[in-house]
Amino acid sequence: MTAVLQVRGVSRLFAGGAGVRAMDLTVEAGQIHAVVGLNGAGKSTLIKLVLGMLRPAAGEVLVAGVDVRTAGPTTWRQVGAMVETPLAYPELDGLTNLRLAARLHGVAPAQVGARVDTVVRELDLGACTRVRAGRMSLGNRQRLGLAAALVHDPRLVVLDEPTNALDPSGVIRLRESLQRRAADGAAVLVSSHHLDEVARIARTITVVADGLVVGTLDPTGVDIERAFFATVHAAEAAS
């Protein structure tokens, strides 16, 4: 398997001690990899380091073999991400927001319409295309942000807490979308503070606590929730 994302010994700490320490992680093509941990465990910091929103104090992040500190348009065109806030401008309607996102992700103008239509169907956003993002419910804005991250069929998908505010139907749509994309060869990294429906479809589940990778979970395990807390508590006791 090809490693699309490699995190090698990455550290970035903030005042007060939060952040990530010497973290290693690999996401291969065709793999869904979930990072789970309690609030403040370092998941969002890890995602931000992957996307170049933060620069590591030590270590390196490689996307398709390229260090993100020097990555150019060829590398970033292959990445689709959503972190915390959807890329949705409140004054623009759903369709315009998606067209704008497609252009920013490097989709050729002639292909924008087709790509947008596909992702609208995929995430069932048909009713929101003519609604301004500012008037959408939180869940629909989240769906719109996910669609904006996926509109260009990225080779690497990075989503931070993607099921936030989604209704059950939205969660199922997202789960199916990610499974299909992984089956088509995309590498998917999702973070979650709990073992939600998306984390459970991952082939690899990495547990982080206090900025460290403290273990992995077997996604086919019978009592995965209990195993998660046991891993976290064991890490806390050891620190």
Added chain:
Amino acid sequence: MTGLGTALAVELLKARSSRVLRWTGTLLVAGVVVLSAVMVAAARSGREDVVAKLGPQAASGDWTALLSVATQVTSAASVLAFGVGLSWLIGREFADGTVQGLFALPVTRSAIALAKTAVYLLWTAVAALALTVGVAAAGLLSGLGAPDASTLGGLGRLLVLGVLSAWVAVPAGLAAVLGRGLLPGVAVTVGVLVAAQVSVVAGAGAWIPLVAPALWAIQPSGVTGPALALVAVVPLVVVPATAWAFDRIQLDR
């Protein structure tokens, strides 16, 4: 610059739907036109208190008076309005949280910053033109008669003042990036206005880029060509700095 064309297309689309830019521009134009016309009308009707405030040039109640008032009001109001507009153009990405979506893109953030600046300069140029046309229309509707060459020169200076005021206000964009929001940009805009006033009071105006356009528009003989050209230094230094800062920014706060 990677993706500048795409960034420009995207920013133009966003600006076209922006109520903030539309209303800020409209309020600037309407405010200057109405205030100037009302003041001159008051001066013409013999209101001595108004004449005392506006100065001897306004006492005539003719085109010279109208342009004098319009130029004085524009010199401060346009910097304020344009600074607020630029603060919003850049700072809204932080306020709305959309800045996170501007990472990991084939379009660089420096290209996005330059596209925003280009849209800003276009918007301010349109506003300056509308303001000039509005003042001319107010003069004609007030019965001041057909403008002569001197009046046309004054209207031309009003247009240039609007354009140069946009150049003077560009530090607001850099402040919005460094301060990661709208308010730092607005604060710097107010700072620019205060610095301009202090410079005038201190008698150091003509060679200070922040005030040279206003002094030139009010009294062209008081500012030399090189002093006026020095205004270009502000965007030439600040715009690349803004693009660089936006490109290098980290979301660590």
